[in-house]
Amino acid sequence: MRSAPLVSPDAAPSDAVVTLQGASFGYGDGAVLSDVDLSIRKGEIVAIVGPNGSGKSTLMKGVLGLNERVAGTVTLFGTDSTEFHDRARLGYVPQRHTLSASVRATAEEIVATGRLPRIGWLGRLRATDRQIVARSLDVVGLADRAATEVSTLSGGQQRRVLIARALAGQPEVLIMDEPTAGVDAANQHVLADVLDRLVERDVTMVIVTHELGALERLLTRIVVIDGGRIRFDGTPQAYAAARDSVHHDHDSHHHDLELDGHHPSLAHGPLDVDHTDRSRP
Amino acid sequence: MIDLLSVDFMQRALIAALLVGTVAPMVGIFLVQRRLSLIGDGMGHVALAGVAIGLVAGAAPVLTALLAAVVAAVVIELLRARGRTNGDVALAVIFYGGIAGGVVIISKSPSGTPANLMKYLFGSILTTQRTDLYVFAGLALLISVTTWALRPRLFAVANDEEYARAVGLPVLPLNIVLAVLTATTVVVAMRVVGLLLISALMIVPNAASQLVARSFSGGLRWAIAFGLVSSVGGVALSYPLDTPSGGTIVLLAVALFVVTALVTGVMARVGGRRHDVAETHAHEHGAECGHPAVTHGDHVDYVHDGHLHAAHEGHYDEHGVHHDHPAPPGPETASTGPAGTTAGPTTGSRP
Numbered sequence: 001m002r003s004a005p006l007v008s009p010d011a012a013p014s015d016a017v018v019t020l021q022g023a024s025f026g027y028g029d030g031a032v033l034s035d036v037d038l039s040i041r042k043g044e045i046v047a048i049v050g051p052n053g054s055g056k057s058t059l060m061k062g063v064l065g066l067n068e069r070v071a072g073t074v075t076l077f078g079t080d081s082t083e084f085h086d087r088a089r090l091g092y093v094p095q096r097h098t099l100s101a102s103v104r105a106t107a108e109e110i111v112a113t114g115r116l117p118r119i120g121w122l123g124r125l126r127a128t129d130r131q132i133v134a135r136s137l138d139v140v141g142l143a144d145r146a147a148t149e150v151s152t153l154s155g156g157q158q159r160r161v162l163i164a165r166a167l168a169g170q171p172e173v174l175i176m177d178e179p180t181a182g183v184d185a186a187n188q189h190v191l192a193d194v195l196d197r198l199v200e201r202d203v204t205m206v207i208v209t210h211e212l213g214a215l216e217r218l219l220t221r222i223v224v225i226d227g228g229r230i231r232f233d234g235t236p237q238a239y240a241a242a243r244d245s246v247h248h249d250h251d252s253h254h255h256d257l258e259l260d261g262h263h264p265s266l267a268h269g270p271l272d273v274d275h276t277d278r279s280r281p
Numbered sequence: 282m283i284d285l286l287s288v289d290f291m292q293r294a295l296i297a298a299l300l301v302g303t304v305a306p307m308v309g310i311f312l313v314q315r316r317l318s319l320i321g322d323g324m325g326h327v328a329l330a331g332v333a334i335g336l337v338a339g340a341a342p343v344l345t346a347l348l349a350a351v352v353a354a355v356v357i358e359l360l361r362a363r364g365r366t367n368g369d370v371a372l373a374v375i376f377y378g379g380i381a382g383g384v385v386i387i388s389k390s391p392s393g394t395p396a397n398l399m400k401y402l403f404g405s406i407l408t409t410q411r412t413d414l415y416v417f418a419g420l421a422l423l424i425s426v427t428t429w430a431l432r433p434r435l436f437a438v439a440n441d442e443e444y445a446r447a448v449g450l451p452v453l454p455l456n457i458v459l460a461v462l463t464a465t466t467v468v469v470a471m472r473v474v475g476l477l478l479i480s481a482l483m484i485v486p487n488a489a490s491q492l493v494a495r496s497f498s499g500g501l502r503w504a505i506a507f508g509l510v511s512s513v514g515g516v517a518l519s520y521p522l523d524t525p526s527g528g529t530i531v532l533l534a535v536a537l538f539v540v541t542a543l544v545t546g547v548m549a550r551v552g553g554r555r556h557d558v559a560e561t562h563a564h565e566h567g568a569e570c571g572h573p574a575v576t577h578g579d580h581v582d583y584v585h586d587g588h589l590h591a592a593h594e595g596h597y598d599e600h601g602v603h604h605d606h607p608a609p610p611g612p613e614t615a616s617t618g619p620a621g622t623t624a625g626p627t628t629g630s631r632p
């Protein structure tokens with residue numbers, strides 16, 4: 001059971017997993033995200049942060065080949081993305097609120113679909129594939145829910161089913177879209193623990209999110225995207241320092257809020273209860 | 282019944298019903314999953330144009346119908362994939378063009394009587410010829426083998442198309458295969474169920490099966506069972522009742538759905554009253570919650586202050602007190618029969 005690692009060892013000659021050079025993504029003429037240079041190396045835990053509509057999802061979908069690249073190059077594991085066909089090496093965890101709304105399916109059946117890219121066109125799941133599926137469910141703490149119908153699981157558990165589905169493909173990098181969105185605080189910590197376990201297994205992770213929340217302690221690097229461009233790229237320490245320095249600069253409230261990941265439009269309403277209100281008699 | 286089977290055309294009709302009852306729900310479950318429940322209807326419309334061309338040209342109507350439906354299926358999937366045109370409107374143009382063309386062309390054929398049209402639209406057990414039966418059997422075999430072989434992939438694409446695309450599954454080819462399977466099923470079912478009612482035999486057994494199933498594979502098995510009961514039962518009933526086979530089959534399928542809905546509804550209410558829900562707790566039981574896990578029959582319980590907690594939907598069920606001797610049969614195990622009394626919790630924390 002424990003012989004093969006869930007995430008296969010380094011197969012690429014270079015340790016760059018994803019490299020973008022002058023990349024622009026979008027639809028037709030309008031690039032949503034332009035001129036991005038970014039390289040993600042093996043073992044990094046990168047958060048791609050930005051407010052809604054900043055272009056971070058466009059970046060992620062561009063890497064996954066789900067939208068149009070209008071300029072630049074995307075290199076995956078040292079191969080140009082147009083020539084790259086072994087897409088199962090990228091493990092995608094989409095943002096989904098419901099896993100299977102139209103027909104009933106068990107957690108195990110959903111996770112087993114993550115194994116399909118690793119077996120041929122007509123291949124069936126063999127005993128080892130089933131073990132990998134079972135182990136993926138175990139890693140996310142849902143081994144006892146394998147036969148449970150997914151629509152009866154909580155939002156946080158459904159998110160973990162999607163992580164298990166990606167793990168079943170034995171990817172070399174996990175790309176997660178808003179893993180904590182819509183998950184309550186208690187379940188966010190369960191989720192963070194699951195990701196912790198993956199970090200111990202040296203899984204490379206790219207986490208696209210609008211709030212760092214419970215995940216901040218895991219990160220090795222933070223990339224801030226806003227207005228279709230990269231605004232910050234560095235370690236969590238540098239990010240904290242930058243956040244603090246912006247914080248002290250009273251003229252740039254906009255940047256302050258954007259780096260904090262709060263919703264600018266909601267922050268200063270007349271009905272807001274903030275600390276100054278509480279100190280009043 | 283014996284006297285039923287001795288009639289030649291009844292034998293053929295029952296065999297055709299057996300084939301149709303198996304393959305229609307098998308393909309239909311993926312249409313339900315993709316929320317394309319009505320697409321079979323449209324393909325039936327197009328197949329009518331094929332039948333008409335066959336009758337006018339003197340070719341076999343089954344083959345021309347198959348050709349028309351398959352071409353329409355591929356065109357529809359390609360239009361959907363391009364996403365440039367309004368998909369719904371494009372489908373409507375193809376479907377209504379098909380049925381209108383069918384009606385006009387059939388009026389020009391030597392055998393173009395209204396009665397002839399009716400038996401294609403609503404099915405007639407009298408129309409199944411011996412040669413047709415071989416063609417149907419071959420097509421049904423092709424449909425079931427293909428569906429079975431591609432089942433995990435069709436499920437993956439229908440479940441989450443974006444994910445399937447991201448991990449490199451051949452999404453468009455799989456969708457085209459499903460469309461062609463649907464078109465072929467329409468043609469196989471057209472003699473027995475009729476072109477206007479085919480979609481019902483693909484969808485209604487699945488609607489009933491979703492009420493009882495707890496997994497996709499279970500849903501598929503139940504759907505085939507419901508499909509077989511309705512198609513074979515409907516054909517058998519249509520002879521003594523002297524009713525069109527298609528309508529009889531579909532009414533039987535609808536009746537099965539209504540009965541299943543009533544039974545599962547009543548059982549859910551009785552079961553809901555009978556099962557004990559454990560006190561709510563803030564944490565979720567799992568490998569690291571600190572509560573020992575014990576296997577209990579077919580599931581895992583967690584020992585929480587001496588009580589067994591079993592995960593059930595959004596809460597935990599109380600499965601009795603944990604002792605060294607078998608736990609008293611809980612409300613769930615009591616309803617599943619003797620398993621509850623024999624399968625005591627065997628202590629053994631998970632690795």
